[in-house]
Amino acid sequence: MLKAMRCLVCENLSLKLLCQHCLDSLPLRPTSRVLECGLSVHSFFGLNDIAPIIHSKYHIFGSRILSRLSGHCARYFFAKVDIPAHTTAIGLDDLPRKHYAHTAIIVRAFCRASGGVLRPSYGTLIASNPISYAGKSLEFRQNNPRNFVYKPKIHKPDMGVILFDDIITSGLTLTQAYECLNAHNVRVLFAITLADAKF
Numbered sequence: 001m002l003k004a005m006r007c008l009v010c011e012n013l014s015l016k017l018l019c020q021h022c023l024d025s026l027p028l029r030p031t032s033r034v035l036e037c038g039l040s041v042h043s044f045f046g047l048n049d050i051a052p053i054i055h056s057k058y059h060i061f062g063s064r065i066l067s068r069l070s071g072h073c074a075r076y077f078f079a080k081v082d083i084p085a086h087t088t089a090i091g092l093d094d095l096p097r098k099h100y101a102h103t104a105i106i107v108r109a110f111c112r113a114s115g116g117v118l119r120p121s122y123g124t125l126i127a128s129n130p131i132s133y134a135g136k137s138l139e140f141r142q143n144n145p146r147n148f149v150y151k152p153k154i155h156k157p158d159m160g161v162i163l164f165d166d167i168i169t170s171g172l173t174l175t176q177a178y179e180c181l182n183a184h185n186v187r188v189l190f191a192i193t194l195a196d197a198k199f
């Protein structure tokens with residue numbers, strides 16, 4: 001028997017935690033930023049528009065919501081953008097902390113939606129200082145770098161890389177990740193985040 005659930009947003013009965021109607025109603029707001037380091041970052045939602053949903057990632061159901069949002073963004077992305085074959089997807093700091101690894105879920109959804117063009121490399125870019133930046137000032141973030149460590153276990157460094165994170169705020173985390181990979185001569189094509197906190 002199928003278990004009846006309710007959509008988190010409209011509370012109608014639904015087989016998914018976020019029903020199709022509510023998923024389709026989320027306002028996509030594709031934006032791009034170029035960080036000072038030269039990295040382009042593409043996002044799909046304004047954080048304000050999806051904050052109540054994306055914050056459910058901190059709950060136990062969050063991984064399914066995050067997976068559903070990521071698949072939605074990925075289908076939108078691959079309908080518009082062709083990427084080179086054998087591009088590698090690297091999620092920032094994709095170790096499971098608390099319940100699960102946010103960026104690993106995003107990477108998995110994008111790789112699935114790419115039809116095999118994008119290949120995941122898990123456990124490749126790990127923060128040796130896994131401090132939370134949530135609600136912290138830019139000064140705090142600058143004084144407490146994540147200190148990423150590159151672990152090329154699976155990744156073949158000659159292939160281009162797309163970096164994945166859930167939210168971009170200052171861009172500092174992505175800049176640190178980009179600089180770490182650059183130092184190892186890894187070619188980063190661009191970065192993708194689900195939501196931009198500027199909007």
Ligand SMILES: [Zn+2]
Nearest residue numbers: 007010019022
């Ligand atoms: Zn709904």
